[in-house]
Amino acid sequence: MAEVAVLYLDDLYAGQRFTSGTYLMDETRIKEFALEFDPQPFHLGESAAQASVFKGLAASGWHTAAVAMRLLVTGGLPFVNGIVGLGGEISWPPPTRPGDLLRVESEIVEITPSRSKPQQGVVTVRMLNQNGEAFTFSTRRFWYGNVRCDLSAPRKEMEHAPRKIGTSQLA
């Protein structure tokens, strides 16, 4: 089983980057997700999608966003007390297609202490498909957001080695 270091606040620094595992977008799951949460013709069937602005079947942007979260949570951004989003910006420049292999690249932009919450960090997240695999940070991103994460959990033990967690859930 692969292992990923769990990071505490003082392990982090601006400019630090992380790359998630990958996730294959499945056509059946794209349609199921859309039927439950975004039942519009261009997410449900090929012919309507061809006639739409998407020019072919496209995943709901909320499906893509949810997959990004899965990639972050299952090793892509291994913060010790999890990833609690407070908000941010989101955009979907190109559509996500069946067969796309997605991954998330993250960069810590800043870590800002606040009075009400001991520490918070702002992390810039880029989601790339298989065409962006050469570590490019171009506009060929699938999801982009500033995710503010609560990094306030104290270390439970005074130890230098980062903890390990399993990543068996990675695609």
Add this chain to the structure above:
Amino acid sequence: MAEVAVLYLDDLYAGQRFTSGTYLMDETRIKEFALEFDPQPFHLGESAAQASVFKGLAASGWHTAAVAMRLLVTGGLPFVNGIVGLGGEISWPPPTRPGDLLRVESEIVEITPSRSKPQQGVVTVRMLNQNGEAFTFSTRRFWYGNVRCDLSAPRKEMEHAPRKIGTSQLA
């Protein structure tokens, strides 16, 4: 079957408001969604959630966002050619709990013509739970975003009466 008018671009104006149907957040579905997309302890089980910053089981913010999209698509924002989000801001001030009855209130902030896309509108969306039902636009919102929608579809027929669509999918 209830009916909702389908709106074309020239039916819209800044300040126009819409209210969606409602959606009941189910505990089992909250845990299923989290297991697939956001497998963190505070979304999966009550005891871990009690010990977390959420102080009780909370839905993934991406689940809440996806439900907001469902509410918009199933009558909450009846644009003629659907709702295609280009991006916006998102935040989750309070957590969403099992048993919460969610709805979305939308307000058209502006409709901005562009050269590449004939018309686009900026719509401000607020998602409220059952405690916000008195048409309050307070900070007690569950989802807030500026959704830019492609409103460029031409009317197919010259008719004055808005089209009707069914809303049998509404919760």
